[in-house]
Amino acid sequence: MQTTWNSQLYENQHAFVWQYAEDLIELLSPQPGERILDLGCGTGQLTDRLANTGSTVWGIDADATMVAKAQQNYPHLKFGQADARNFQVEEPVDAVFSNAVLHWVKEPERAVECISRALKPGGRLVVEFGGRGNIQAIAQALTNTLESLGKSYVSPWYFPSLGDYTILLEKYGLEVVYGTLRDRPTPLQDGKTGLANWLRMFANSVFADLTLEMQQQMIQEIEAQTRSKLYQNGTWIADYRRLRIMAVMKNV
Ligand code: BEZ
Numbered sequence: 001m002q003t004t005w006n007s008q009l010y011e012n013q014h015a016f017v018w019q020y021a022e023d024l025i026e027l028l029s030p031q032p033g034e035r036i037l038d039l040g041c042g043t044g045q046l047t048d049r050l051a052n053t054g055s056t057v058w059g060i061d062a063d064a065t066m067v068a069k070a071q072q073n074y075p076h077l078k079f080g081q082a083d084a085r086n087f088q089v090e091e092p093v094d095a096v097f098s099n100a101v102l103h104w105v106k107e108p109e110r111a112v113e114c115i116s117r118a119l120k121p122g123g124r125l126v127v128e129f130g131g132r133g134n135i136q137a138i139a140q141a142l143t144n145t146l147e148s149l150g151k152s153y154v155s156p157w158y159f160p161s162l163g164d165y166t167i168l169l170e171k172y173g174l175e176v177v178y179g180t181l182r183d184r185p186t187p188l189q190d191g192k193t194g195l196a197n198w199l200r201m202f203a204n205s206v207f208a209d210l211t212l213e214m215q216q217q218m219i220q221e222i223e224a225q226t227r228s229k230l231y232q233n234g235t236w237i238a239d240y241r242r243l244r245i246m247a248v249m250k251n252v
Helices: 007-013 022-028 045-051 064-073 108-118 136-148 162-171 191-202 212-230
Strands: 035-039 056-061 078-081 093-099 119-130 174-183 235-238 241-249
Touching: 007 064, 007 191, 022 045, 022 093, 022 119, 022 241, 035 045, 045 056, 045 064, 045 093, 056 064, 064 078, 093 108, 108 119, 108 162, 108 174, 136 212, 162 174, 162 241, 191 212, 191 235, 212 235
Parallel strands: 035 056, 035 093, 056 078, 093 119
Antiparallel strands: 119 241, 174 241
């Protein structure tokens, strides 16, 4: 299952993805002159915030349309297309930063291995992504709805616990110095169409082999199943749970 990205829809209706990450940048505390990799840069907003601190930033993303939009938004910054499971840096960096990306990487060990190779000894990894229990109500409704159509649900996402991800990082020499897993209910834009927009943006791979009519029915069914939990005063509130980690590459 391959997620296809619509960079326009992403920028116009899902700005919360980067707006929530301001304090993740504070956790990283980038210093002027540091070399930083923004892993999964999307349309570049956080790459730009990082660059504004005086660091030298390189944004990479697996999706060509996202990279093109990032480059158009910030022509003075450096972006490239690369997969989190298979990337290299020209020279080891002081920090790897990544927001709302690693839950898309279903081969997490490959990503952690690349990250560990990219970091200098003492370099920092600062990441936030969906952790265990993320979007539980939405995923349950997706499962129920697909099963009612005689199809099985294969999650396109990876939502680990803090313990599981810590073990993985340690295997590659990264020591966790800060880690939390917490609920972060996330209001979606555009009132009553918020959840439908979210599903079309982020769950399109799950719908891929359904007709447009079936997709529409499925979305309505998911809304019906989650409304009592996730719809409040005219706004859909996605049941996000965020894993936030800072880890340091051991000196070998
Ligand atoms: C998240 O940011 O938690 C997320 C985004 C899209 C799909 C699943 C999870």
